[in-house]
Amino acid sequence: MxxxxxxxxxxxxxxxxxxxxxxxxxxxxxxxxxxxxxxxxxxxxxxxxxxxxxxxxxxxxxxxxxxxxxxxxxxxxxxxxxxxxxxxxxxxxxxxxxxxxxxxxxxxxxxxxxxxxxxxxxxxxxxxxxxxxxxxxxxxxxxxxxxxxxxxxxEHPLGFNLLPDKFSLRELQNLYEAILGVSMDRRNFRKKFASMDLLIDTNEMEQDVSHRPGKLYQFNFEKYEKKKRKWIGIDF
Incomplete structure (x- = not known):
């Protein structure tokens, strides 16, 4: 230089x-x-x-x-x-x-x-x-x-990493309410997630809980990735 x-x-x-x-x-x-x-x-x-x-x-x-x-x-x-x-x-x-x-x-x-x-x-x-x-x-x-x-x-399933591998819809709703800072209608919340078809029914129930035991689910990450590729136009 x-x-x-x-x-x-x-x-x-x-x-x-x-x-x-x-x-x-x-x-x-x-x-x-x-x-x-x-x-x-x-x-x-x-x-x-x-x-x-x-x-x-x-x-x-x-x-x-x-x-x-x-x-x-x-x-x-x-x-x-x-x-x-x-x-x-x-x-x-x-x-x-x-x-x-x-x-x-x-x-x-x-x-x-x-x-x-x-x-x-x-x-x-x-x-x-x-x-x-x-x-x-x-x-x-x-x-x-x-x-x-x-x-x-x-927009993304970030919250599922905060839940146990198997979780109830009550736990899922508690998570979203805590992060979003709002109370959600129980029926509408469950209906919305059912329509997304991303939850796997484990055929198991909650154990040792103080409330009425609910069904346990798992999140279908594989199906989510496939749906995401379709949404952005790169399905393969």
Whole structure:
């Protein structure tokens, strides 16, 4: 590279705006018919005692996706969680230290299948419905990711990964009501899923339950994949 070109590059680097970049992970879980979020207590004095998302700065030589998985691993010890990039948040006053842009990543997982190996800063699962105030703009980020999740679960069978291999329609409805935040008519809900023809009747009943035992079903993932290919025009 010519000397003038090198000087031009250095000038560009020196004058280019430098805005810190972070990643925040919004991890939703489902337990005891409640939607929960994995959170920690903020370690900044400015937000002392307030709940915060799992986040950190992106390293200069780090890909955004790599940063998200690194942060999740460092904060929780989990490394088998799939993350989706949801949205960028960049209001000038969102961070007390100055302008910081963050990229939100989201996941929905079965709490029973993902043990927390780290418990620093009171890392734990918190009820989504009980969240009132959080550090930074993290409550806004959680709300945005919840809206994204509500849309996703109506388009894809994400929720079935949160249920036992064999589940009742009562458990299925509890899951959808917890994520969508609405009460559903029992008859209409069951009629809708019956019309989708994606449930397999196991010919088994619930055991040791306090209510009237219901039938147990399994989700037909193979049939769903075939239907999905038809919907998008690639049936083969």
């Amino acid at each position: 010519k000397k003038n070109s090198v000087k031009a590059v250095h000038h560009l680097v020196d004058t280019y705006p430098k805005v810190p970049l972070t990643v925040d992970c919004v991890i939703f879980g489902f337990e005891e018919s409640k939607l929960k979020v994995l959170l920690i207590k903020s370690d900044l004095a400015f937000f002392q005692g307030k709940l915060s998302l799992l986040g950190d700065f992106v390293k200069n030589n780090e890909d955004l996706d790599d940063a998200a998985y690194r942060i999740l691993k460092e904060r929780t010890g989990m490394n088998n969680v799939f993350l989706d990039q949801v949205k960028v948040f960049g209001k000038p006053d969102r961070h007390p230290g100055g302008r910081v842009i963050t990229i939100a990543y989201c996941s929905l997982l079965n709490i029973q299948h993902h043990a927390l190996n780290i418990h620093e800063n009171e890392l734990d699962w918190y009820d989504y419905d009980a969240l009132k105030e959080m550090a930074f703009d993290h409550l806004e980020i959680v709300e945005e990711c919840h809206s994204w999740l509500q849309k996703r679960i109506q």
